[in-house]
Amino acid sequence: MRVTVDVIGDTTYEIEVDDEATYADLLEPTDYSQHQVSFMVDGRPVPEDQPVEVEEVRVVRLVQGG
Template sequence: MRVTVDVVGEGTHEVEVGEGGTYADLLEPLEYSRHEVSIVVDGQPVPEDQPVEVDRVRVLRLVQGG
């Protein structure tokens, strides 16, 4: 399954996730830690250990260097 991952303020990525893949699996190719982001679907945060059920998510970075 191909999922569009919109990292707010940083661009959009297409990520391939296998059957049974979780939202956390979407972060691996983007090199974000699950501790520094929230994954949002339809305006609501989703648990990272849940299977991916949509074709588009938003990723909000919680911690940014400065």
């Protein structure tokens, strides 16, 4: 399946995934880790270990600091 991944404020890319891919696997072509982002599908967050079942995903970078 081909998935469009829109990293908010950065870039949009397309990735080919197999049936066992998780949302965390969508970060493979980026420099982000699953601890730095939240995955959104239809405006709702999804767990990074959940299998990808949609063709469009938004990735929101989380703000860190102290």
